[in-house]
Amino acid sequence: MNFIPNIVFATALILGVGYFAKNVKKLIRNIKLGRDKDVSDNKAQRWKNMTMIALGQSKMVKRPIAGILHVIVYVGFVVINIEVLEIIIDGLFGTHRVFSSMGSLYGILIGSFEILAALVFVSVIIFWIRRNVIKLKRFWNSEMTSWPKNDANYILYFEMVLMTLFLVMNATDVHFQAMDSGNLISQYLVPLFNGLSDSTLHIIERSAWWLHILGILVFLNYLYFSKHLHILLAFPNTYYGRVNPKGEFDNLEAVTNEVKMMMDPNVDPFAAPAEGAENTMPEKFGASDVKDLNWVQLLNAYTCTECGRCTSECPANQTGKKLSPRKIMMDTRDRLEEVGKNIDANKGEFIEDGKQLLDNYITREELWACTSCNACVEACPVSIDPLSIIMDMRRYLVMEQSAAPVELNNMMTNIENNGAPWPYNQMDRLNWKNE
Amino acid sequence: MSEVLKVPTMAEYMAEGKQPEVLFWVGCAGSFDDRAKKITKAFVKLLNKANVDFAVLGTEESCTGDPAKRAGNEFLFQMQAVTNIEVLNAYEIKKIVTTCPHCFNTIKNEYPGLGGQYEVMHHTQFLKSLLSDGRLTIEGGQFKGKRITFHDPCYLGRANNVYEAPRDLIRKLDAELVEMKSCKSRGLCCGAGGAQMFKEPEKGDKDINVERTEQALDTQPEIIAAGCPFCNTMMTDGVKAKEKEASVQVMDIAELIANAEDL
Numbered sequence: 001m002n003f004i005p006n007i008v009f010a011t012a013l014i015l016g017v018g019y020f021a022k023n024v025k026k027l028i029r030n031i032k033l034g035r036d037k038d039v040s041d042n043k044a045q046r047w048k049n050m051t052m053i054a055l056g057q058s059k060m061v062k063r064p065i066a067g068i069l070h071v072i073v074y075v076g077f078v079v080i081n082i083e084v085l086e087i088i089i090d091g092l093f094g095t096h097r098v099f100s101s102m103g104s105l106y107g108i109l110i111g112s113f114e115i116l117a118a119l120v121f122v123s124v125i126i127f128w129i130r131r132n133v134i135k136l137k138r139f140w141n142s143e144m145t146s147w148p149k150n151d152a153n154y155i156l157y158f159e160m161v162l163m164t165l166f167l168v169m170n171a172t173d174v175h176f177q178a179m180d181s182g183n184l185i186s187q188y189l190v191p192l193f194n195g196l197s198d199s200t201l202h203i204i205e206r207s208a209w210w211l212h213i214l215g216i217l218v219f220l221n222y223l224y225f226s227k228h229l230h231i232l233l234a235f236p237n238t239y240y241g242r243v244n245p246k247g248e249f250d251n252l253e254a255v256t257n258e259v260k261m262m263m264d265p266n267v268d269p270f271a272a273p274a275e276g277a278e279n280t281m282p283e284k285f286g287a288s289d290v291k292d293l294n295w296v297q298l299l300n301a302y303t304c305t306e307c308g309r310c311t312s313e314c315p316a317n318q319t320g321k322k323l324s325p326r327k328i329m330m331d332t333r334d335r336l337e338e339v340g341k342n343i344d345a346n347k348g349e350f351i352e353d354g355k356q357l358l359d360n361y362i363t364r365e366e367l368w369a370c371t372s373c374n375a376c377v378e379a380c381p382v383s384i385d386p387l388s389i390i391m392d393m394r395r396y397l398v399m400e401q402s403a404a405p406v407e408l409n410n411m412m413t414n415i416e417n418n419g420a421p422w423p424y425n426q427m428d429r430l431n432w433k434n435e
Numbered sequence: 436m437s438e439v440l441k442v443p444t445m446a447e448y449m450a451e452g453k454q455p456e457v458l459f460w461v462g463c464a465g466s467f468d469d470r471a472k473k474i475t476k477a478f479v480k481l482l483n484k485a486n487v488d489f490a491v492l493g494t495e496e497s498c499t500g501d502p503a504k505r506a507g508n509e510f511l512f513q514m515q516a517v518t519n520i521e522v523l524n525a526y527e528i529k530k531i532v533t534t535c536p537h538c539f540n541t542i543k544n545e546y547p548g549l550g551g552q553y554e555v556m557h558h559t560q561f562l563k564s565l566l567s568d569g570r571l572t573i574e575g576g577q578f579k580g581k582r583i584t585f586h587d588p589c590y591l592g593r594a595n596n597v598y599e600a601p602r603d604l605i606r607k608l609d610a611e612l613v614e615m616k617s618c619k620s621r622g623l624c625c626g627a628g629g630a631q632m633f634k635e636p637e638k639g640d641k642d643i644n645v646e647r648t649e650q651a652l653d654t655q656p657e658i659i660a661a662g663c664p665f666c667n668t669m670m671t672d673g674v675k676a677k678e679k680e681a682s683v684q685v686m687d688i689a690e691l692i693a694n695a696e697d698l
Contacts, residue, residue: 247594248544251516252509256549259513286507315624315647320640369637372505372629373589378620394507408506411633415511419497420463421633429461430493432472433442 009091009213016217023224027302030340034295042243049383054238059381063309066130069123073159076120077231080113080166087213097176107181114170114185121163128156138308141317143327148227148306155228162215169208172201230305234382237303240296241383246374249391254283286395289356290336293392300384301333310376310386316369323369325376325386331361332389358393367393368405440479444493445526455490457561458528460542462535463498464664470671471534471664477693478534478558484698485571489532495522499541506630513549516541520551530554532561534689536591536663537628543595557591559601559662559688566607576695578608583691584615584656586647586670587622588663601662601688608695613654623647625669632665648673652683659685 039046052058057074061067086099100106131139131152139152170176171189180187193201223229230237261267287293310325311317317324335357343350358364370390377385397403404412411421419426448455459482464471482489500515523531531553533539543555556564565571583605591597598619605612617623626636626643636642648670651659659674661667664687671685686694 245540245544245595247540247590249504251513251545251548255509255513259510259517262514263517285509313621315626315643316637316639318623319636319643319646321637323637365637368634369639370629371589371624371626371631371643373624374593375589375621375624378593391505391507394505395509396507398507399510404506404508405634407634408630411630412503412506412508412511415498415500415503415515419515420467421498421502422463422467424467426497427494429466429496430442430444430491432461432466432475433440435472 003094006092006094012214012217013088013091016220020220020224023221026340026344027224027229029343030336031295031298031302033291033336033339034293034298035291037294037296039240039296045243046239049241049243050235050239053241053381053383054234057381062381066307069126072116072119072123073127076116076123079116080120082109083113083166084213084216087209091213097173100176100179104181107179110170110176110182111184114167114182117163117166118185121160124156124159124163128153128160131156138312141308141311141324141326143324143330144306144308148330151226151228152306154222155226158215158219158222162212162219165208165212165215169205169212172205172208174198174201174205227304227306230303230382233299233303237299238383240299242377242385246377249388252285252395254285284396285399286397287389287392288358288396288400290332290339292396293332293357293389297385297389297392298332298336300386300389301329301336303382304329304333304384305382306330307381309379309381310384313375313379315371315373315375321366321369322363323366325390328362328366328386328389329384332357335361358396362393364397364403367397370394440476441483442479443490445490445495445528446493448490449526454527456488457530457532457556458523458526459489459491460499460531460533460535460538461491461496462533462538462664464668465534466496468664468668470668474534474664474667474687474689477687477698478689480693480698481562481565481571481689481696484696485565487565487570492522492526499538501537501541502630502633504541504545505628506633512545516546516549516551520546520549523551523553528553530556532556532558534558534664534687536588536594537665540590540594557597557600557662559591559604560597562689562692563600563603566604573604573607573692573695576608576697578610578658578691578695581608581610581657582613582655583608583610583658583660584613584651584654585618585660585662585688586615586625586651586666587619588661588666589622589624589628591662592622593620601660604688604692605660608691610658613656615650615654617650623650625663625666625673627665627669632668642673642676644669644673645676648677652677652679656683658691659683660688660691661685662688 057067057071060070086097089098090096130136167186167189170183170186172193177183177187177190193204223232284292290298304326306326308326314323314325339350342353367390370387372387372391374387377387414421414423418424445458461475465475497519498515499519500512503515504512531542533542533555536557539555539557542551542553546553562571566573585601585605587598602612623646624643625647651670659670661670667685667687674680674683674685
């Protein structure tokens with residue numbers, strides 16, 4: 001017996017899964033760089049959100065064409081992966097189509113995989129055309145150049161190649177074709193290989209088989225470097241996503257404590273700080289870098305697949321302003337990756353690099369263009385909240401830097417002085433009654 | 436104004452040892468902005484007509500802090516919130532109605548965490564409840580058959596999922612309700628939210644209110660209905676920018692109903 005293929009297969013599998021696991025660990029470490037956020041509430045609602053939005057794709061189909069095509073690719077991806085189980089068993093133990101002993105059920109299974117593979121192939125072609133030929137506007141915004149643009153196409157090519165390999169593998173499998181059960185699509189590819197000897201067919205079949213499984217392992221490892229992470233992270237992201245009304249912005253607890261102290265006549269402003277408190281730094285208000293954001297916001301950034309539905313619904317973006325909610329998420333991820341690499345390079349410790357999310361990635365002009373209308377949050381098919389990042393960064397600008405636009409400073413001074421955003425006397429509040 | 440509006444204050448109620456059914460939170464725009472004051476009065480006329488036992492805070496009311504919070508000034512927001520909550524709690528307020536979706540959202544969603552728990556209603560929800568309780572009746576009157584499109588305020592619609600109350604009221608006027616290209620959960624912002632009302636927009640190729648007004652005008656409306664004093668201003672400016680003010684009016688739902696009743 002020749003065990004070399006089995007050993008090669010096992011090695012490839014261990015390397016492929018191992019490297020992916022290593023990157024998942026890094027991913028989790030990076031997400032945990034964010035501030036803590038309690039997500040233990042509303043468990044039932046959270047499970048429901050995940051089931052409906054991630055598993056059930058409920059928000060994808062709000063745009064029917066992209067939505068239905070996406071559902072096909074999604075179902076295809078999940079279902080065809082059952083076949084990977086057989087490939088792994090065959091690869092490790094040197095069997096061939098180990099599940100074929102199931103008889104007619106096997107034909108039904110493979111038949112449905114083949115139909116899905118063909119549908120996925122067609123859908124992916126349509127996706128490619130939408131992106132590269134029709135050039136839908138949301139795929140061509142200014143943030144969608146270089147890597148983000150190529151990344152999107154690489155994913156589509158990967159899927160085209162994997163589906164083709166799967167069908168070729170079936171078409172050139174002489175035994176499988178002889179069974180004539182489940183070869184619903186591949187039978188039409190058989191004529192392409194007419195005239196080839198059985199041994200040549202066998203070589204093609206083996207090559208397709210190997211390239212298919214190696215391709216899957218490469219694709220698995222591509223995820224971490226790509227926007228395609230959403231196929232995994234959509235699930236936790238929809239679970240941990242917003243459960244409160246969209247209009248409810250969190251009340252900063254650190255501020256609440258200070259406001260309570262200011263309002264409480266019993267507090268002694270000259271009291272010595274409580275024991276141990278003198279060494280605690282006062283909390284930074286708002287966010288100027290990724291570590292000031294909470295971990296759900298960082299998870300959001302890794303989950304974003306750059307579809308651009310947020311940006312296409314954004315009123316500021318629609319009217320030519322620089323703000324693009326998608327760019328907010330992409331910048332957050334890019335900066336987080338940069339911080340992560342810094343930590344890797346410096347033996348687990350972050351060395352100040354003179355950069356931050358604010359200004360180096362996200363400009364003030366973008367932040368001040370937001371109307372807080374929640375259109376981006378509503379549009380996201382996987383419950384990402386770009387608005388919360390914008391608000392946290394505005395908080396930093398206003399509370400740490402006093403860097404609000406001058407008209408807003410006037411508005412705030414008015415509120416402070418006379419309880420209204422305009423310079424009217426609070427004592428005149430009821431004048432309308434008699435006007 | 437010839438007719439007299441009955442606008443009791445909480446202080447007067449307190450002096451009489453009484454508690455009103457509901458507090459009308461007027462808001463800064465409703466108190467000071469000339470256009471929004473008309474909305475305030477229209478709503479009060481309806482409250483008077485329906486014999487609703489309500490009160491206002493009057494000079495004890497202050498900004499909810501919404502624009503400060505959306506601008507990033509959490510300190511100022513919480514100072515305003517805590518002060519307002521002290522006043523509201525001292526009067527033992529249970530139920531609040533407001534004509535401003537920003538006040539509505541802030542008091543409803545952001546005050547509870549700071550010690551202010553109230554039942555909060557937008558005026559369209561409140562008017563709808565008056566109708567269904569038979570305390571107020573609407574006859575279409577002058578709006579019968581008119582084409583009316585409704586602009587969803589972000590802080591009422593997407594922020595709090597209130598889409599139907601204002602639309603139900605428009606239908607009660609026997610008007611023809613026409614929807615814009617972007618409506619309900621996909622409604623386009625008027626451009627005022629997030630403290631934008633108080634500053635110039637960032638550089639771009641169009642103003643948001645003009646974009647939204649164009650969507651509204653595409654429906655060939657006679658009236659653009661609003662449910663927010665800030666949206667009202669933005670849409671009114673948009674209609675002027677498109678030079679359509681002679682043929683298209685921007686009106687609050689409360690004004691539509693009050694006018695239908697010739698109040």
